[in-house]
Amino acid sequence: MHITNTVTEYGLISKLLHWISALVLVVQIPLGFYLVDLDFGEERIAIENIHVILGLTVFYLVILRLINKILNPTPKLAAGIFVGQKFIAKLNHVLLYVAILSITISGILKKLFNGETLVIFFKEIKIKDNFELADQFYNIHIYSNYTIIALISLHILAVIAHRLLFKDNLLKRML
Secondary structure: OOOOOOOOOOOHHHHHHHHHHHHHHHHHHHHHHHHHOOOOOHHHHHHHHHHHHHHHHHHHHHHHHHHHHHHOOOOOOOOOOOHHHHHHHHHHHHHHHHHHHHHHHHHHHHHHHOOOOEEEOOEEEOOOOOHHHHHHHHHHHHHHHHHHHHHHHHHHHHHHHHHHOOOOOHHHHHO
């Protein structure tokens, strides 16, 4: 197995970043929905702290993934895949990145405009309260979560379709 991508296969770095991101999101998304229904108290504060740590982890992972994508180009898709599939695949990946960044940045801004302090890139950040803006960023955070659920579902369905309908093992490239 190669450390970096080849023309036909993802390398170890890309695979690790992909699966660690997927694992964190599998925990993070339900945790966020659970958090919404909790009354203010010790449990909510503890869960919210975990949610923030995981959210910042996803943010850093996406930045690393984007850097990796620039330095380590994506393997080519099989020649048999038609142009529409390639377009949809690339669009889904771009939208996944946009949604994840939208979720994490809106979550960060919601917390900051609520008057909380966050440590981002090893720097403690606190800004002036603005609860109206905090509410707007919260709405963006929520809508972006629904968007990412739809995009992840499409991503998974595409892998299943490739296996069952197109009889190719697209998933093998990422395992």
